[in-house]
Amino acid sequence: MPPKASKSKEAAPERPILGRFSSHLKIGIVGLPNVGKSILFNTLTKLSIPAENFPFCTIEPNEARINIPDKRFDWLCQLYKPKSEVAAYLEIHDIAGLVRGAHEGQGLGNNFLSHIRAVDGIFHVLRAFEDPEIIHVDDSVDPVRDLETISEELRLKDIEFVDRRLEDLEKSMKRSNDKQLKIEHELCEKVKAWLKDGKDVRLGDWKAADVEILNTFQLLTAKPVVYLVNMNERDYQRKKNKFLPKIHAWVQNHGGETIIPSAVFLEKNLVDMPEDEAAKYCEENKVQSAIPKIIKTGFAAINLIYFFTAGPDEVKCWQIRRQTKAPQAAGAIHSDFEKGFICAEVMKFEDLKELGSEAAVKAAGKYRQEGKTYVVQDGDIIFFKFNVSGGGKK
Template sequence: MAPKASKSKEPVVEKSILGRFSSHLKIGIVGLPNVGKSTLFNTLTKLSIPAENFPFCTIEPNEARIYVPDERFDWLCKTYRPKSEVSAFLEIHDIAGLVRGAHEGQGLGNNFLSHIRAVDGIFHVLRAFEDPDIIHVDDIVDPVRDLEVITEELRLKDVEFVERKVDDLEKSMKRSNDKQLKVEYECCAKVKAWLQDGKDVRLGEWKAAEVEILNTFQLLTAKPVVYLVNMNERDYQRKKNKFLPKIHAWVQAHGAEPIIPFSCVLEKTLADMPEDESAKYCEENKLQSALPKIIKTGFSSINLIYFFTAGPDEVKCWQIRRNTKAPQAAGTIHTDFERGFICAEVMKFDDLKEYETESAVKAAGKYRQEGKMYVVQDADVIFFKFNVSGGGKK
């Protein structure tokens, strides 16, 4: 029986997303010196990156790919027992500490800010622990002050960039009557005013045409942020910390993006233990590693999702950016699939898990045939039909 075509609906107008339209996106770990950035990176990757107790120990951004934990992927692998298993991954960059005045070059700031420009999202690590053996660049631990220092440095760098852009466009407009120059100029002037008002670009309401222009700039404050609050193990265990309420209030007033408390000390302890010992330690102390949540939240924050292809040969996660349509999703497997796209045969993962087999999903009427305008959803299980030199199917 042929899969059912989904009922026609009014086209959904998707909100334009700031950032690169790509499946190869990455996130950078950002913060002041000595807040736990490199220790977090080391724990995530189990790579030996220097994390000595002094500013600027990380000069070049270190990079690693981290598997995204997913029980749905595990279930598919257990069900199909494939020859090959390919999980989704998050690419993480460890970026050296910023200091006040970075936008003017303080503390090798221009170099480090360029590393932030090259990523698509930010893990902003905040120090919410006191330890006399670990120096703070401003002597006193104050996470809200640290938040304001970093966000201001990124914003000032964006102001500098947009001011140059406005000047260049003004000169170009004197030499040309190109209407697009005026559109870009008006957009840049609007962004400049927004930034000078102390607001980050990602928190603004921008028209689709403006988003298209902004996405060519890769502005620092346009990048989504996940705030990671590094505290000592005791505070993490009891879920209390004297700095957290003020951090929460600040974040709520500046975009309400995700906040994840964690403990670098605990994560390092768990990483150094054998798996069975770490599980026992967590059970005895009523603790849980925050790393899976950090990885999943970071992946989602940069607008990545993935669909599955599943069978006895391979179960694989295919990473795409949110709002990707079926032909472009097919193109992540092979460019021929996009060129010769006929349709996508789609099952929701939850339906497959409930009914257990593809044939049972079909019998329940949950197996659908989608066309070129279908926007792929997270955890769709898809088989693509395409026509290249006589036809074929994935």
């Protein structure tokens, strides 16, 4: 039986999540040309996990997979000294620069927008530095104008998609009295009005039934956004930049999502240095790499969490979508675990760290058995019991 605390948590359901229900989610780096996207991507690529760590899986030149820095994972590896260590990772895609008119096919237009449709979240890189050597596609540096340009292009593409969907629904409604067609038609009208009002789909307060339909559309403005402000090293070091207050004000008026100041050229230099030199440089110049924060924030933004399985053979992070229940989390390990799910034996990382061993956690009454309704939390350490014909328990 799950403890009462778990039940009370379940009593207040979370807002339904927009996006694909999958543990294989990815984030795309988006922005105008010459804002620092490719330098950021190339910097991240140097930190990426070798392709051979992903058998039977092609990693394209514009994809990188970067381990999530996590002290909990490091601590578990120290405790168990396992034969195998598998960290969680974030998959990042570099997407070609967008220009005004992309929704009508300008620049790489439709190609660019189809690449955004294929990712689950967006790192929106904004240029907040002036440099006569690096031209700006609009001839002057104005990150708020750039924000408006990209946001409008994504909205216009979504309006185009919804218009096409409405046409198809209207044709189908002439041939059928299916109530579901009417429900979807009404939602599309609402979404179109919302977009025409200059608002992004992810910022709407949609009902669970709406979200179910919206998730089949994969609209561009439904994807979560993290804003990366690329400034010069001096501004980054002194934590001041003339463009930041305007960017902050714009973002607050458009959903208030996360803004991360960064200095892409600094990050490139740090990753090119030996580790000890990079640490010394950061100490002497009183700067810190923003990369760990960027990776962790991106992972959380696309609604991913992970639980641990831990023992002397392996310490592994298993990526799942937030709000996943125990049987589906077990299925991330093997489909048999989900089919024959009996229970999840769960301990909190904090309890294991404080008490020092699994036996001590059990003795303190903090090792719990959870059933099918348990919603897995980030950082849970789980041992699944399952039973399938001819399978036995694990």
